[in-house]
Amino acid sequence: MKNKKQNAVVYCEGAFNTTNGKTAHGLVRFSGRYNVVAVMDSTLKGRDAGVVLDGINRDVPLVKSVEDAFEISLMRNLELTHFVVGLAPDGGRLGARARDDIVVAIEFGLNVDCGLHDFLTDDAELVSLAADCGVELVFVLGHPSYYPRFGFRPAGVRGFRAPYPIPDENADAWMVKELKPGVMERFAGTVECASVLMHPAYWIE
Numbered sequence: 001m002k003n004k005k006q007n008a009v010v011y012c013e014g015a016f017n018t019t020n021g022k023t024a025h026g027l028v029r030f031s032g033r034y035n036v037v038a039v040m041d042s043t044l045k046g047r048d049a050g051v052v053l054d055g056i057n058r059d060v061p062l063v064k065s066v067e068d069a070f071e072i073s074l075m076r077n078l079e080l081t082h083f084v085v086g087l088a089p090d091g092g093r094l095g096a097r098a099r100d101d102i103v104v105a106i107e108f109g110l111n112v113d114c115g116l117h118d119f120l121t122d123d124a125e126l127v128s129l130a131a132d133c134g135v136e137l138v139f140v141l142g143h144p145s146y147y148p149r150f151g152f153r154p155a156g157v158r159g160f161r162a163p164y165p166i167p168d169e170n171a172d173a174w175m176v177k178e179l180k181p182g183v184m185e186r187f188a189g190t191v192e193c194a195s196v197l198m199h200p201a202y203w204i205e
Contacts (some may be wrong), residue, residue, distance in 0.1 A: 002072045006033065006081045006082045007035050007073060007078045007080050008080070008082035008083070009063070010036055010037070011102075012024035012039055015087055016043075016086075019043075019071065020087060021086060021088070023086040026059060028060055028086065035078070036049075037069060039062050040064070040069060040101070042065070045068075046061070046062065048060060070108065080110065085114040094114075137183060137184065138177045139177075140152060140177075141162065141166075142173075144175070152177045154173060154174065156171050157171075159194050160176055162174045162203060163191060
């Protein structure tokens with residue numbers, strides 16, 4: 001399941017020029033997983049993210065909407081594939097505006113990568129919308145007595161390895177949910193997640 005760099009819009013509405021935008025800052029400076037096409041922050045629309053961040057033009061425009069990010073990608077002959085939440089708000093919780101923008105991203109067919117404390121998989125409406133828009137598999141590292149009630153099952157025994165090794169005693173905490181019947185049989189391998197979560201510290205139960 002390893003892929004080349006994915007073209008992404010980084011979501012940082014109202015926070016890119018603040019300390020709450022530190023995740024987005026890191027992605028603009030360097031990302032081994034994403035090619036950052038644009039950063040979404042309507043308060044800074046029209047400026048270059050690199051210039052705002054540290055005075056270096058990185059050719060990463062700040063835009064006000066997902067639609068604007070798609071326009072940029074089309075102008076550059078790129079296929080936009082990911083919507084990466086680059087906010088790090090106090091408490092790590094998604095606000096109502098952010099959730100609304102995630103809905104738009106899903107409706108546009110983008111993969112949504114979010115490492116905040118709000119698990120998108122807990123939101124039945126978002127999961128249903130994702131299924132309607134073609135999302136096939138959802139992975140989570142969480143409590144094995146909680147997530148099965150939402151249809152999640154152990155992923156390791158089904159051929160899906162986590163980005164980092166998980167101790168055998170916690171193997172059942174790495175889970176997958178099939179949003180399209182039968183699709184699980186078509187895939188196997190090591191799952192690659194958002195670059196902001198690609199660190200061993202996040203995979204210790």
